[in-house]
Amino acid sequence: MDGIGDSESFLAAYDPRAYDPIAVTVDVVALTIRDAQLQVLLVRRGEQPQAGSWALPGGFVRPLIGPDGERTEEDLAQTAARELAEEAGPQLRATHLEQLGSYGTPGRDPRMRVVSVAYLAFAPEMPEATPGTDAADAQWVPVSALGLSPTGGPVTRSVTQRPGTTRPLAFDHAQILAAGVERARAKLEYTPLATAFVREPFTISDLREVYETVWAEKLHAGNFHRKVLSVPGFVESTGDQTESGGPRGGPRAKLYRRGDATLLHPALLRPTSEEAARP
Amino acid sequence: MDGIGDSESFLAAYDPRAYDPIAVTVDVVALTIRDAQLQVLLVRRGEQPQAGSWALPGGFVRPLIGPDGERTEEDLAQTAARELAEEAGPQLRATHLEQLGSYGTPGRDPRMRVVSVAYLAFAPEMPEATPGTDAADAQWVPVSALGLSPTGGPVTRSVTQRPGTTRPLAFDHAQILAAGVERARAKLEYTPLATAFVREPFTISDLREVYETVWAEKLHAGNFHRKVLSVPGFVESTGDQTESGGPRGGPRAKLYRRGDATLLHPALLRPTSEEAARP
């Protein structure tokens, strides 16, 4: 239950400040597709512990002190959105934000008990994070460069930050990132969220590139095309087409915007999803 | 990111006890099937606020003080398992426990900022919660009796606790419960978790009753039977069969145990899952 326990004595004895406090943070796994790669927004830690390591953007949940000194409190999702805007620059407008999970294993932060509520954000392709702002230390990094183990367990490889300088992700952020990537892969199957990675209007090929990049699988262009158009409400034609053909030739493509479906029926299943089902 | 922010000044200024503390609780949505109904374990709140209301079992996350006075800390999932054992009695052995989500909207608890990490548990049919123990105030309640709105929003109907006494769920627990039920329904489609609601060995009909109860849909017995056996690793034959036929006749059924699959391929989709896809 929330709040107080079952016994009156506990209520009487309970003083929130008498216990070791538990800190609550919000961390964000922000994914985008840049250079035909799935990339995640990371920030450089300037402070101990793990100074110099890359970490997920995020921060403590605490009351905000306004200019008038008045205090307001944010929803957890609002906190996630604000952290993202602060650390990636205001030009990042995530098209999707959902809760990923919470991480509270004792010892995951060496200073105190910290429970992190992780959020997952999808954004269309972004220009480089702008140095000179709050986001000076933020950078998009290809997920493949992080060498995640499938389980998100201990990371053996690491980020190449500058020539000769590599470090693994701070805390248990590799595990959180792995969970975010897997969630993204699964959600492309059953939801129209692939459209959150592209700007409108988009072509069916744009959408296929999203699937191929996130799933790390080549898809059959013809079958994919017919499949997307056959799912009710996935995409909606604008009536227009691209100004020109592709960079290496080909006809001009029809343009689409997001449809009104919230789930894909039938779903677009991953080609290899079968192998993962058995031990 | 976890822990301290980007600026040195913040580190210097930060004293965890200087801020209004945030409490972290763990709440459990424990589901089972009793009397051919989906039921949830609820406890009666003895204290204010919301004294007398039904609530999800749960409690604060805080260090445990052992008999020697030494302190140990639990993982969030361990906390959930312990709360469940304390409030439902030790004979409840949940066969599945997973994190459901976290709820931290300001004001959801009138006393202070509380972030609740909700867990979802599945258990096979249990005897009535044992009065006279810690679980004296715990009770299995049919989910259908709680009149959940589809979104988990404000509840209009309420629990009939004793003749003439009805109350809605405390705090935002109706919303958490609704999320748990929807998660359970979805998970039956893609995972073998229906087996977590039955004891081994079980018959295909036992499994079908689980699906019919959780989904609140009648399924075609013949097609269901063939389908379950066609999914690799869903169930595994024991070679035995039931001692006798059903209560109203029929042949004796073959017995099965859980298979080794972690995902169902192909999935067992809900008959009506299509309608929910469009607004």
Next chain:
DNA sequence: TTAATAGTGTCTTTGAGACATTATACT
């Protein structure tokens, strides 16, 4: 002219679902 791409057509196989059928066991 060559190559690459958008979009469509066709065929095969798999699976879902409706329905029928047989055998078994309870009343």
Next chain:
DNA sequence: AGTATAATGTCTCAAAGACACTATTAA
């Protein structure tokens, strides 16, 4: 006997995937 259930068989339709093909555009 009559009825309910377990388990299997058959048929139809939808959908996935492999492959072919045409039309269009860039280099």
